Amino acid sequence: MSDDFIPLAIPNITEAEGANLQKCIETTFVSTVGEFVVEFEERVAKLSGTYFEPDSTLGSCGGIAMGAGTMALHMAMHGCNIGQGDLVICPSFTFIASANSIRHANARPWLFDVNPDSWTIDTKQVAEALRNKTHRDAEGVLRHTKSGDRVAAIMPVYTLGTPADMEEIIALSEEYSLPIIADAAAAIGVDYKGKPIGDMADFTCYSFNGNKTITSGGGGMVVGRNREIMNRIKHVSTTARVWPNYDHDEVGYNYRMTNIEAAVGCAQLDRLEDFVTAKQKIRRTYDSEFADVKGISPFPYPDDRGSTCWFSGFVVEDKNLPQPEQICAKLGHQRIQARIFWKPVHMQVPYADTPMEACPYSEDVYKRIVTLPCSTQLTPEQQARVIRAVKEILAT
Numbered sequence: 001m002s003d004d005f006i007p008l009a010i011p012n013i014t015e016a017e018g019a020n021l022q023k024c025i026e027t028t029f030v031s032t033v034g035e036f037v038v039e040f041e042e043r044v045a046k047l048s049g050t051y052f053e054p055d056s057t058l059g060s061c062g063g064i065a066m067g068a069g070t071m072a073l074h075m076a077m078h079g080c081n082i083g084q085g086d087l088v089i090c091p092s093f094t095f096i097a098s099a100n101s102i103r104h105a106n107a108r109p110w111l112f113d114v115n116p117d118s119w120t121i122d123t124k125q126v127a128e129a130l131r132n133k134t135h136r137d138a139e140g141v142l143r144h145t146k147s148g149d150r151v152a153a154i155m156p157v158y159t160l161g162t163p164a165d166m167e168e169i170i171a172l173s174e175e176y177s178l179p180i181i182a183d184a185a186a187a188i189g190v191d192y193k194g195k196p197i198g199d200m201a202d203f204t205c206y207s208f209n210g211n212k213t214i215t216s217g218g219g220g221m222v223v224g225r226n227r228e229i230m231n232r233i234k235h236v237s238t239t240a241r242v243w244p245n246y247d248h249d250e251v252g253y254n255y256r257m258t259n260i261e262a263a264v265g266c267a268q269l270d271r272l273e274d275f276v277t278a279k280q281k282i283r284r285t286y287d288s289e290f291a292d293v294k295g296i297s298p299f300p301y302p303d304d305r306g307s308t309c310w311f312s313g314f315v316v317e318d319k320n321l322p323q324p325e326q327i328c329a330k331l332g333h334q335r336i337q338a339r340i341f342w343k344p345v346h347m348q349v350p351y352a353d354t355p356m357e358a359c360p361y362s363e364d365v366y367k368r369i370v371t372l373p374c375s376t377q378l379t380p381e382q383q384a385r386v387i388r389a390v391k392e393i394l395a396t
């Protein structure tokens, strides 16, 4: 079987998703209205700790399902009245969608470096920049001194499903009155030091894209406890329609998740715990098997909090070893899919001019990362084949 292709990260779909999809077809509820959307929102809000009784059928329950994680982030910022002339604090080492969502809201990202021990935003750097590079104007608005832009929010990214340093971020959010909009794209299923993940931010946004911890085909969700803002987000992402007629009270968005997507999402939720357990086991196996390989190090796993271990792999430390692109190419020849990882946002064409602090660690580490197969259905035999192949490549 050694010539089997081993993909990097593929969805784990079984008959349950098909049965739910069949129900959508039989009932003709295929679009944004339907029982699976309601169920999916309730269940995700409950497991995030943000659920509340909706105040009407048009009201939110603490979770609002969207067509993508990017849309969930955009709508969270819209709900916080973030727009033109605003900056949102965000790590540079993230998937570009975090920054794109800020631009979709007409604001700009203010980019920061990440910590080596979690790959999440460097809160010391953020604290220093807030202290030294912002001021309160005559109206008391917090402004980035150099650009004059308002500093409007903090967007920590839960990189690889690992929550950021939330005590520090919550303290900064209180000191400077900044809402926290968490990009938790791959972090569904994790808690933070025993507290539900939705407790850590005003708004927490998930992605259910095909390669995330659970998938709905494509999709996302914003969860949060502020009923008024959540109701407003639900309204504006549903074309801002005032029922029952075609009255719309602002420029709305057609951003809601479909019942077909939610049908897949609901079936996936039943297996969320199994998926996270599988991902964590895959990570532990790679880490222990590579522990004695010289010149590489494991992905960070801060021991004071959990992680969904969305992706697994290793970091090349020794310049004399084959480098990530070479390693990936060689694994590819053995029908093993491996990839390099996110290029920092400030190195991307659309963000060359956005405000940023020095990001030496992001610029260095991204070039040294190899991500390895980590689908939840990866078998021990397949993983052993990946491990053997990596060890051979690094030994030659």
Ligand SMILES: *Cc1c(COP(=O)(O)O)cnc(C)c1O
Pocket: 067, 068, 069, 070, 071, 094, 095, 097, 098, 157, 183, 185, 186, 206, 207, 208, 209, 218, 219, 220
């Ligand atoms: C996947 C991802 C997103 C975007 O989610 P989509 O559903 O693809 O729009 C945002 N941020 C991070 C960190 C991601 O990994």
